[in-house]
Amino acid sequence: PVVIARGTPAPEARVHVSRHLLLTLAPLLPPPPEIPPVRLAPTARERQGAERWCRAHGVDPARLVLLHTGAGGAAKRWPAERFAALSGRLGEEGLAPVVLGGPADPEALDALRATGGLGFTLALDLGLRQLLALSALARGFVGNDSGLTHLAAVAGTPTLALFGPTDPVVWSPLGPVSRVLVARPLGGDPWGDLTPERVLAAFLEIAGATGRAA
The missing domain is CATH 3.40.50.2000 (Glycogen Phosphorylase B;)
Structure with a gap:
């Protein structure tokens, strides 16, 4: 399947861009209730x-x-x-x-x-x-x-x-x-x-x- 969506939220939406991108996958995966934490660490x-x-x-x-x-x-x-x-x-x-x-x-x-x-x-x-x-x-x-x-x-x-x-x-x-x-x-x-x-x-x-x- 191919999902096509805006790269950034519409101005009137006022939703965090991370959640917006997660919601683009809704046809394939149920969106999480919260934005998952992301952590990057150096070696x-x-x-x-x-x-x-x-x-x-x-x-x-x-x-x-x-x-x-x-x-x-x-x-x-x-x-x-x-x-x-x-x-x-x-x-x-x-x-x-x-x-x-x-x-x-x-x-x-x-x-x-x-x-x-x-x-x-x-x-x-x-x-x-x-x-x-x-x-x-x-x-x-x-x-x-x-x-x-x-x-x-x-x-x-x-x-x-x-x-x-x-x-x-x-x-x-x-x-x-x-x-x-x-x-x-x-x-x-x-x-x-x-x-x-x-x-x-x-x-x-x-x-x-x-x-x-x-």
Whole structure:
């Protein structure tokens, strides 16, 4: 049998994309009552490779926090200057922010560099398995509505997803420790109340603790 369906839910449906895709199989299989949990884990060798990467770049793995400034469209990107401010605040909390970037992220990375912020390490052009291993190692992850945010969530990493125009009901990451912050536009600013301070507070809450020595 052949099943033909929309790849994404109709806007009026407001059903998570994972459930939508499961429902496309309803002619063949009864859909589960809940979206099954998904978990991806690196191998021991991959985790060791992530630890080596951290040491080679002067990053303490115990303080690692991943940031991803990119997304599939400029409207979905939290402003670069706010990411730079967040990075600085994370450093003040004793954490070690690492900004992820790849071939699809040149505009986002250029915007971040243009802020003049220096309180982060760049991790460029890593493979998906390397990104999975770094995510599994990290204290937490902050990103936009993007594929890497979903990857971090299913790695079990405390994940904070920043949503602007997209609908979190449809696109929120699915993970055991994931949270979505939705921006409320203010005065023509689409990211309005989603300030670095608000994001930092939410991140520290899901990550559990800062990297400061007791």
